[in-house]
Amino acid sequence: AQSVTQLDSQVPVFEEAPVELRCNYSSSVSVYLFWYVQYPNQGLQLLLKYLSGSTLVESINGFEAEFNKSQTSFHLRKPSVHISDTAEYFCAVSSQGAQKLVFGQGTRLTINP
Amino acid sequence: GAGVSQTPSNKVTEKGKYVELRCDPISGHTALYWYRQSLGQGPEFLIYFQGTGAADDSGLPNDRFFAVRPEGSVSTLKIQRTERGDSAVYLCASSLTHQETQYFGPGTRLLVL
Numbered sequence: 723a724q725s726v727t728q729l730d731s732q733v734p735v736f737e738e739a740p741v742e743l744r745c746n747y748s749s750s751v752s753v754y755l756f757w758y759v760q761y762p763n764q765g766l767q768l769l770l771k772y773l774s775g776s777t778l779v780e781s782i783n784g785f786e787a788e789f790n791k792s793q794t795s796f797h798l799r800k801p802s803v804h805i806s807d808t809a810e811y812f813c814a815v816s817s818q819g820a821q822k823l824v825f826g827q828g829t830r831l832t833i834n835p
Numbered sequence: 836g837a838g839v840s841q842t843p844s845n846k847v848t849e850k851g852k853y854v855e856l857r858c859d860p861i862s863g864h865t866a867l868y869w870y871r872q873s874l875g876q877g878p879e880f881l882i883y884f885q886g887t888g889a890a891d892d893s894g895l896p897n898d899r900f901f902a903v904r905p906e907g908s909v910s911t912l913k914i915q916r917t918e919r920g921d922s923a924v925y926l927c928a929s930s931l932t933h934q935e936t937q938y939f940g941p942g943t944r945l946l947v948l
Contacts, residue, residue, distance in 0.1 A: 726877075768938075814877075821866065821868070821883050822883055827877050828875075828876075
């Protein structure tokens with residue numbers, strides 16, 4: 723069985739500050755990793771994903787995440803956040819060859835001006 | 836193009852009643868998923884369809900829950916004898932094939948009184 727742990731339920735930061743949202747997973751098989759974002763009053767949207775290849779993946783809006791197999795982590799980072807990044811962020815894992823996503827509990831990112 | 840749509844957006848029912856929740860996937864997507872998101876939690880997998888057949892229903896909590904996709908497009912999640920613990924947001928997602936990115940709908944918020 724797989725599981726995902728998001729270590730912080732809430733992360734408040736000031737605008738233009740860096741942020742890291744932590745995600746650890748457990749799995750006995752090889753995995754795919756995802757970060758989804760849910761903006762207020764909107765549905766879940768894929769932010770970025772790791773399937774294979776380079777362990778550093780980036781999104782179009784400046785977020786990046788690095789797959790660390792030895793630490794079973796997939797932390798999400800952004801060097802400078804904006805008010806518009808206020809949202810809930812969910813880390814998810816699926817085993818290679820499987821279909822269902824296993825989600826963490828989510829991290830609420832709040833940006834203060 | 837149109838995304839995944841779900842109806843109704845909100846549903847209030849009484850304990851013991853029967854409810855149906857509908858999902859319209861993105862046109863051409865062969866894979867369809869149902870998840871349930873309880874307050875303060877990440878989404879939890881319920882069932883996955885590949886075409887018309889349920890390829891994985893391991894997440895359905897009990898036999899009160901049932902889902903169909905008779906023509907390989909629209910899907911209906913059916914809940915019999917609803918209980919207060921069934922209150923949650925029910926999310927539907929679709930993907931082009933079973934290993935492609937899952938695109939989520941806005942969800943149906945179910946409240947059982």
